[in-house]
Amino acid sequence: MDAKQEISMAAIRSNHDGFGNETDKLEAKKRLGLRLKRARLDMNLKQEELADLMGISQAVVSNIENGLTTIDVPNLPLWATALNKPIMYFYEDESADWQQRAMDILRMFPENQIEFVLHMLKSMALSMHNLKG
Template identity: 60%
Template sequence: MEPDLKKQLGARVRKARREADLKQEELAEMLGTSQAVISNVENGVSTIDAPDLPKWARALGKPLMYFYADEAQSWQQRALDILSMIPEDRLDFVLHMLKNMALTMHEVDT
């Protein structure tokens, strides 16, 4: 993930945690991780692995897309920007993975 995206994700996690009136330690306990992991995510040092994102969303009471929403760009443009970074020979694989992730997220949200 690009540094700017890590910072944006971290800011959203921090905002959601504060809105939920949780301390980093409390969120870490809910997620089965350490306070240092929460701090690193919030500060844009590290990111959340895609398979773990639904757990973070539930703990913070937010929909999955909350963490990746960008008011400056439409979701379509963000998706195209990301897809344009993928090598041509891997694109079919990535699109297949995206479809599976979307189906999984739909199941989690319902």
């Protein structure tokens, strides 16, 4: 079996291994699927295009993105490479994800403007808080 067939088989296999809560596993599959979809969209790829890159069917990509199937850990490097993401991208904590995105945005500004941007964000947050309450 070549690497492309292994990816396909791994993507089709369920994540049931007899350990852990099935609800947790379903949630993990959904999170992984959402991250895969986000990475695909970041690359401006359609499901069909990603499937072609991976040598699998569009249905497999769809099933993974919808949390119906998952990717085995040994195959993550292939997916990460295809999507130009580090392997940990697929498993990072969601709360860390928004923090990382915020840091990435801040890094777009010249260093001498960071304090100004942070001040504006704080002002916006306070204004929004005052509107709510």
